[in-house]
Amino acid sequence: MKTTYSLICSALLMPALAQAATLIHAGTVITAEGSQVLKNQTLVVEGDKISGIEAGFRSPASGDVLIDLKNHTVMPGLxxxxxxxxxxxSPTAYSEGFTMNEADVALRGATYAEKTLMSxxxxVRELGDSHHIxxxxxxxxxxxxxxxxxxFTAGKSIATTGGHADPTNGVAYQRMGDPTPADGVINGVDDARKAVRQRYKEGADLIKITATGGVLSVAKSGMNAQFKDDELKAIVDTAKDYGFTVxxxxxxxxxxxxxxxxxxHSIEHGTFMDDNTMKLMKQYGTYFVPTISAGKYVAEKAKVPGFFPEMVRLKAAAIGPLIQQTFARAYKAGVKIAFGTDAGVGMHGDNWQEFVFMTEAGMPALAAIQSATIEGARLLGVEQNMGSLKVGKIADIIAVPGDPLADIQLMGKVNFVMKAGVVYKN
Known part of the structure; x- marks a missing residue:
């Protein structure tokens, strides 16, 4: 009869059972590691990580899961x-605050989140919400x-009184009240610090501020500066204390x-930046997130009677068409660019169209894909774990049929989605 000791020794001497893996046979692989594009590779996924990238098509062992994407281009999750x-x-968006409850907004938001994943x-970075959804x-x-x-969420955007993210813009005087830092509205240095700390308390991952007027707010200017230098410094310094980007x-x-x-850390939209602005962005290492899709969308909807309030319509018609031109100049100037759409202004699930607009403006298809993979990861500060296909990184992997470097429209045909090793679409 074997003793407990001998049983333990026998177990230690037995060969370890091979862990089942998921093997992806990929015809083409865009790794987002530099300009590297590989052919006929096997991606090995174990748990939520990429454990191997091998030349050729490895035969699966017993228990392995094989996913055949030989006719696809495989790349990191976007x-x-x-x-x-x-x-x-929508034409009803400005009245929703009076007709939709918090639960309604949250449940609707869940459908938008699923559409985004399936695309x-x-x-994503969520740059400003309502009800903490x-x-x-x-x-x-x-x-x-x-x-x-x-x-990665910013929670409620931070504005100044009457600024682009002041939630009481455009309502009747008796309803305006005097929003506070808890509502995302600040005036002065102390308020600025308090608003950042409030976002931390609420569970935000980063800070979003509205440094100028905007298109969709019911306020006259879409361009004017809305924070003073000392307020901006207070926000950035306090954000640094909490590990937030801005x-x-x-x-x-x-x-x-x-x-x-x-x-x-990033400028969103950036419509009226000029050569000096771009020079500053390069000097400070500031990312540009262009959101061409939003500009295209509002410019088109400005032509539809009643879609926007008249004050908004005028701004949408004037500002919307310019963003793609600004992007073209910024890319040519060498400004760091990370992919962003402002989805919610445009339609959720149509995020991929930004790739088309970027390439129309002169960015090569590979650079556009990198802006939505490794550059996004760098902006988030998570490039050690995400943003490219590399052994040891989280297994966020997608695929499209054919070659998106030859036809960028294929980015709208994603038919395989894996997030953290779990297949959501195949």
């Missing part, structure tokens, strides 16, 4: 650096209650340049 799951442009976007969605997705991308909505030049000099 990253959209500017989304809004609590919102969707190949496995990670992006924080709740992040938790629900992480817990597996709903399907959606990995969310994303900045900005259309007008002056507001952008104040924010860049304060040390923010």
């Amino acid at each position: 990253m959209d650096m500017h989304t809004h799951f609590s919102y969707q442009s 190949g976007f496995t990670t 992006s924080t709740a969605l992040r938790k629900a997705i992480d817990a597996g209650y709903v399907k959606g991308p990995r969310i 994303a900045v909505h900005a259309h007008g030049k002056e507001g952008m340049e104040r924010a860049i000099k304060a040390g923010v």
Whole structure:
């Protein structure tokens, strides 16, 4: 009769059973590691990580799962650096605050999150929400209650009184009240610090501010600077204490340049940046997130009677068509670019169209894909774990049929989605 000791020794001497793996046979692989494009590879996924990338097509061992993507281009999961799951442009959007409850907004947002994931976007930055729904969605997705991308959320955007993200713009005087930092509205340095700390308390991952006027707010200017230098410095310094990056909505030049000099991490939209602004962005290492899709969408909808309030329609018609031109100049100037759509202004699930608009403006298809993979990861500060196909990184993997480097429209035909080793679409 074997003793416990001898049984333990026998177990230690037995060969370890091979762990079952998922093997992906990929005809073409865009790794997003430099300009590397590989042919006829096997990607090996174990758990939530990539454990191997091998030349040729490895035969599966007993228990392995084989996914045949030999006629596809495989690439990292895409990253959209500017989304809004609590919102969707429509002629009724401006009255929804009076007709929709928080639960209604959250449940609708869950459907937008699933659409986004199924379009190949496995990670997003949520840059401004209502009712804290992006924080709740992040938790629900992480817990597996709903399907959606990995969310890095800013929670409520921070504005100044009457600024682009002041939630009381355009309402009757008796309803305006005096929003506070808890509502995302600040005036002065102390308020600025308090608003950042409030976002931390609420569970945000980063900070979003509206440094200039905007298109969709019911306020006259879409361009004017809306924060003073000391307020911007207070926000950036306090954000640094909490490990936050700072994303900045900005259309007008002056507001952008104040924010860049304060040390923010990204400029969103950037419509009226000029050569000096671009020079500053390169000097400070600031990312540009262009959101051409949003500009195209609002410019088109500005032609539809009644779609926007008249004050908004005029701004949409003037500002929307310019963003693609700005992007073309910024790319040519060598500004760092991360992919972002402002989905919610445009339609959720159509995020891929940004690739078409970027390539129309002169960015090569591979660079556009890199802007939505490794560059997004760098902006988030997670490039050690995500953003490219590399052994040891999280297994966020998507595929499209054919060659998107020859036909960028194929980015709208994602038919395989894996997030953290789990297949959501095949």
